[in-house]
Amino acid sequence: MDQSQIxxxxxxxxxxxxxxxxxxNEMGNGLERLSGGKLERILEKLTSTTFKGVLLGAAVTAxxxxxxxxxxxxxxxxxxxxxxxxxxxGIIMGANIGTTITAWILSLSGLEGDNLVIQFLKPDNFAPVxxxxxxxxxxxxxxxxxxxxxxxLLGFAVLMTGMSSMSDAxxxxxxxxxxxxLMIRFSDVPVLGMxxxxxxxxxxxxxxxxxxxxxxxxxxxxxxxxxxIPIIMGQNIGTCVTALLSxxxxxxxxxRAAVVHLLFNIVGTVIFVIVFYGIxxxxxxxxxxxxxxxxxxxxxxxxxxxVVTLVLVWxxxxxxxxxxxxxKDDAENEEVISANTLQILDERFLEKPALAMEHAKDVxxxxxxxxxxxxxxxxxxxxxxxxxxxxxxxxxxxVIDTYEDKIGTYLLKLSGKDLSERDSTExxxxxxxxxxxxxxxxxxVNIAQSAKEMNKKELEFSKKAYEEIKIFSxxxxxxxxxxVKAFENDNIEVATYVEPMEEVVDxxxxxxxxxxxxxxxxxxxxxxxxxxxxxxTTSFExxxxxxxxxAVGIIQTKNEAxxxxxxxxxxxxxxxxVFRGKYLACKEKYMLP
Numbered sequence: 001m002d003q004s005q006i007x008x009x010x011x012x013x014x015x016x017x018x019x020x021x022x023x024x025n026e027m028g029n030g031l032e033r034l035s036g037g038k039l040e041r042i043l044e045k046l047t048s049t050t051f052k053g054v055l056l057g058a059a060v061t062a063x064x065x066x067x068x069x070x071x072x073x074x075x076x077x078x079x080x081x082x083x084x085x086x087x088x089x090g091i092i093m094g095a096n097i098g099t100t101i102t103a104w105i106l107s108l109s110g111l112e113g114d115n116l117v118i119q120f121l122k123p124d125n126f127a128p129v130x131x132x133x134x135x136x137x138x139x140x141x142x143x144x145x146x147x148x149x150x151x152x153l154l155g156f157a158v159l160m161t162g163m164s165s166m167s168d169a170x171x172x173x174x175x176x177x178x179x180x181x182l183m184i185r186f187s188d189v190p191v192l193g194m195x196x197x198x199x200x201x202x203x204x205x206x207x208x209x210x211x212x213x214x215x216x217x218x219x220x221x222x223x224x225x226x227x228x229i230p231i232i233m234g235q236n237i238g239t240c241v242t243a244l245l246s247x248x249x250x251x252x253x254x255x256r257a258a259v260v261h262l263l264f265n266i267v268g269t270v271i272f273v274i275v276f277y278g279i280x281x282x283x284x285x286x287x288x289x290x291x292x293x294x295x296x297x298x299x300x301x302x303x304x305x306x307v308v309t310l311v312l313v314w315x316x317x318x319x320x321x322x323x324x325x326x327x328k329d330d331a332e333n334e335e336v337i338s339a340n341t342l343q344i345l346d347e348r349f350l351e352k353p354a355l356a357m358e359h360a361k362d363v364x365x366x367x368x369x370x371x372x373x374x375x376x377x378x379x380x381x382x383x384x385x386x387x388x389x390x391x392x393x394x395x396x397x398x399v400i401d402t403y404e405d406k407i408g409t410y411l412l413k414l415s416g417k418d419l420s421e422r423d424s425t426e427x428x429x430x431x432x433x434x435x436x437x438x439x440x441x442x443x444x445v446n447i448a449q450s451a452k453e454m455n456k457k458e459l460e461f462s463k464k465a466y467e468e469i470k471i472f473s474x475x476x477x478x479x480x481x482x483x484v485k486a487f488e489n490d491n492i493e494v495a496t497y498v499e500p501m502e503e504v505v506d507x508x509x510x511x512x513x514x515x516x517x518x519x520x521x522x523x524x525x526x527x528x529x530x531x532x533x534x535x536x537t538t539s540f541e542x543x544x545x546x547x548x549x550x551a552v553g554i555i556q557t558k559n560e561a562x563x564x565x566x567x568x569x570x571x572x573x574x575x576x577x578v579f580r581g582k583y584l585a586c587k588e589k590y591m592l593p
Contacts, residue, residue, distance in 0.1 A: 005172070009169050009170070009172055009173075010169075012165060012168065012169035013165075013166055013169035013170060015162075015165060016161075016162045016163070016164070016165025016166035016167075016168075016169055016216075017162065017166055017213070018162065019158050019159070019161055019162030019165060020158075020159055020162030020163055020165075020166060020209065020212060020213075021162070021204065021206075021209055022155075022158060022159075022162070023154075023155045023156065023157070023158030023159025023160070023161070023162055024102075024155070024159050024206070024208065024209055024212075025155070026151055026152075026154060026155030026158065027151075027152050027155030027156050027159060028064055028066055028069070028155070029151065029155070029418060030148045030149070030150075030151030030152035030154075030155055031063055031064055031148075031152055032064055032352065032354060033148045033151070033353075033354065033418075033420050034145065034148040034149065034152065042056060042060070049090070050086075050087075050089060050090035050093075050313060050316045051090065051313065052090065053087060053088070053089065053090020053091045053093070053094060054090045054091075054093050054094035054097070054309060054313060055094060056090075056091060056094060057070060057074075057090060057091035057092065057093065057094025057095045057097075057098060058094035058095070058097040058098040059094075059098065060091075060095075060098065061094065061095040061097075061098025061099050061101075062098040062099075062101040063098075066099070066206065066208065067095040067096055067098060067099035067207060067208070067239055068205055068206060068207070068239055068242035068243065069351070069352070070091065070092075070095040070098070071091075071092055071095055071240075071242070071243040071257075071258075071261050072242060072243055072246045072348055072351070073348070073349070073352060073355070074088045074091050074092060074095075074257055075088075075243055075246050075247050075250065075254050075257045075258050075348060076246070076254070076346045076348035076349050078251075078253045078254045078256075078257045079247075079250040079251050079253070079254030079343075079346055079348070080343045080344040080345075080346045081343050081344075082344055084253075085253045085256055085257055085260070085320055085323070086316070086317075086320055088257045088260070089257075089260055089264075089316045089319060089320060090313070090316065092257070092260055092261045092264060093264060093309045093312065093313055093316075094309070096236065096264075096265070096305045096308070096309060097302075097305050097306055097309055099207055099208050099239075099305075100298065100301050100302040100305055100306075102208035102211065102212065103208070103211045103212070103215065103297060103298035103301045103302070104295075104298045104302070105156075106160075106163055106211075106212050106215050106294060106298070107215065107293075107294040107295040107297070107298040108294075127156070127157040127160040127161060128157070130153040130154075130156055130157045131153065131154060131157035131158075133150070133153055134149075134150040134151065134152070134153030134154035134155075134157060135150070135154060136150070137149055137150025137153070138150040138151060138154060144420055144421050144422065148420075163212060163215070163216060166212075166213065166216035167216045167218075167219040168219070170216060170217050170219060170220055171219045171220060173217075173220045173222070179220065179222065180222045183222050183223055183224060183227040184227070186226075186227035186230060186231065187224055187226030187227040187288070187289075188226075190229070190230035190233075190273065190277065191230070192230075193227055193228075193229075193230030193231045193233075193234060194230045194231070194233050194234035194237070194269070195234060196231055196234060197210065197214075197230065197231035197232060197233065197234025197235040197237075197238060198234035198235070198237050198238040199234075199238065200213070200234075200235070200238065201234070201235040201236075201237075201238025201239050201241075202238040202241040205239070205241060205242045206239070207235045207236060207238065207239035210235045210238070211232065211235060211297065211298075211301055214228060214231055214232070214235075214297055215294040215297045215298075218291070218292050218293055218294050218296075218297065221291055222291070223291065223292045224288065224289055224290060224291060224292060225287050225288055225289075225290055225292050225296065225300065226288040226289060227292075228292045228296075228297055228300065229276075229300055229304075232297070232300055232301050232304060233269045233272065233273065233304065234269075236265045236268070236269060236304070236305070237262070237265045237266060237269060239265070240258070240261050240262040240265055243257075243258040243261045243262075244258045244259075244261075244262065246258065246348055247259075252327055255327045256320070256323040256324060256326075256327045257323075259323040259326050259327055260319050260320065260323045263319055263322055263323060263326075264308075264312060264319060265308075267312065267319075268308030268309075268311070268312055269308075271308070271311060271312075272304060272307065272308060342363060342402070342403065342406050344359045344362065344363065345359060345360065345363055345406055345407065345410045346359075347410075347413070350413055350414055350417060351417075353414060353417045353418060353419050353420075353423060354420070354423060356410075356414050356417075357414065357419070357423045357426055357427065360407060360410060360411055360414065360427075360430055361426070361430065363403065363406075363407055364403075364407055364430050364433060364434060364437070364487075365484075365487065365488050366403075367400060367403040367404075367407065367434060367437050367438075368433075368437050368483075368484045368487060368488070369484060370396060370399065370400060370403070370441075371400060371437040371438075371440045371441045371444070371480075372440075372477075372480050372481065372484055373396065374393055374396050374397060374400065374440075374441045374444045374445070375440060375441070375443075375444040375447075375476070375477070375480060375543065376477060377389055377392065377393050377396075377444075377448075378393055378444040378445065378447040378448040378451070379447065379473045379476070379477070381393075381447070381448050381451035381452070382447065382450070382451045382469060382473070382536065383466060383469070383470070385451050385452065385454070385455035390448055390451075390452055393444065393445060393448045394445065394448075396441070397441045397442070397444070397445050400437065400438055400441040401438065403434065403437075403438075404434045404435070404437075404438040407430070407434050408431065408434055411427055411430055411431055414427060415427055425557050426557065428557075429553050429554070429557045432549070432553050433487065433550055433553060436546040436547075436549050436550050436553075437546075437550075439542075439546050440480065440543050440546050440547075443539040443542050443543045443546075444539075444543070446535065446539045447536055447539050447540075450532050450535050450536050450539075453532060454529075454532060457528075459526075459528065459529055459532070461525075461529060461533065462519060462525055464515075464519070464593075465515075465516070465519070465525070465529075465533065467593055468512050468515065468592050468593075469512075469533075469536070471508075471590055471591075471592060471593075472505075472508055472509075472512065472537065472540060472590075473540075474590065475501065475504060475505060475508065475586075475590045476505070476540050476543060476544065478501065479498060479501040479502065479505065479543075479544055479547045480543065480547055482494060482495075482497050482498055482501065482547075482551075483495075483498050483547040483550045483551055486498065486550070486551055486554050487550060487554055490554070490558070491554075492554065492555050492558050495550075495551040495552075495554045495555050496551070496555070496578075496579075496582070497551075497582055497586075498547055498548055498550070498551035498552075499548055499551060499552070499579070500579055500582035500583035500585075500586055501544070501547075501582075501586050502544045502545065502547065502548040503583050504583065504586045504587050504590060505540065505541055505544035506541060506544075507587065508590065508592065509537050509538075509540065509541045511592055512533070512537055512592070513534065513537065515592075516530055516533055516534075
């Protein structure tokens, strides 16, 4: 081959590889968006045993087409305290089996025969059809799920086009003596093939892609099973690089999860090498010198991973112990993971936007309940001051501030990722809501400070005023409870009860101020107490306003938009009989004596 031919072959191979990797990435992204984070949530919750973890890890990896992505998620779960190390091991093992599906899909390119069905199954024939359907769905259909399906189809078509280009590019290598000698060398000295597979996979960080490249080399006609098998074993070790990189800076158990992944593949490879080549030395396998095919590569890849998993699944506990020996605890015990759900805002999950959004909402729900708890404690101080409870309120409010900062920062990072329309709208809502929940806690602190001032000055409201505040407090707790429930359960119907209650809050606030003025004129109350009462009821009203913001945001988000004033502008409170009915029912329930 002259230089121009070599250059043309290299450029064609690079172009094919680029298309192949891009197609695989797009297909994986489409599958991930279509699942909407559900697969990842299943991994979080349904891995009670190692065997169940193996099955789930295999299933999820088969769908998202990346064992590296699954393992990185698991490292994130362990780091965030969502999943113990013992449960993560099964998923890691299963991921190695799930990733073999890609090789079987790619093996379709090697089908041969004149049968109509076989011709139809060849990617060269059906990929253009899938590409046409995919581009129509992406460009002309508004439904987001159909667009995701279109992305999957386009990704697969591009992937197979890249595979075809790589195969065509490397075809002439069968005439190159040096390449034939290299393949013989890999077959005679398996460790060299393992190193080649390891390095290639470590560079492109995808065992599925490196197996695909290996399948493309089948077109040369000089790649034997003797050369391919050690490369496949090396690829399984190389794929551990991604998880190891993701564990940098993580907690001890997360690092151990990455080490377990590496140990599993190294130990499995060593065992396989000893057994396979030991048997081959005594009774040589006849197929070793045969030319490898795409389907043959897929079979070898699957056989290796299934056998290794079936052997090592019984030694999951020992792998965990070995990882703990390698990644030792510090002299001082590592801080025990707290119940604070802020830990699940792990940046590793940002590469899985749907899952990251689920986690962000979980933490915001936790923030909402804490805001509600602070308010409830503050209302208790008004009728019976307690300095310990006051300090607890202040401490909890500081935690709320941390929530707002951490969630807001995480959401801003997440906003730069490839979000679905639904997740993008949800993200906008959460950014608004964390501000509302933080302001609710601020107003609760204001109420607590008013109670502290009354205690310090030894002031007390009249019996009548306390009765009114008690009723007002019950209404306020109901409105925040309704708002939090509507948010937590994505329930529009529940959210529609908040605005009528907010109207009742405004009505009661005006009525209490009128009654205070009457008591003031009759000498039953003081001006100073009047100022404190006004501060408290004003905080009540503002908390109700934030609850209204929360409810309206939920309603508008369900309508696939976040315009907080649009719903209120279209809601004719005077003419809307449903709204009027809810308002009157609430007003009657909280009627002042």
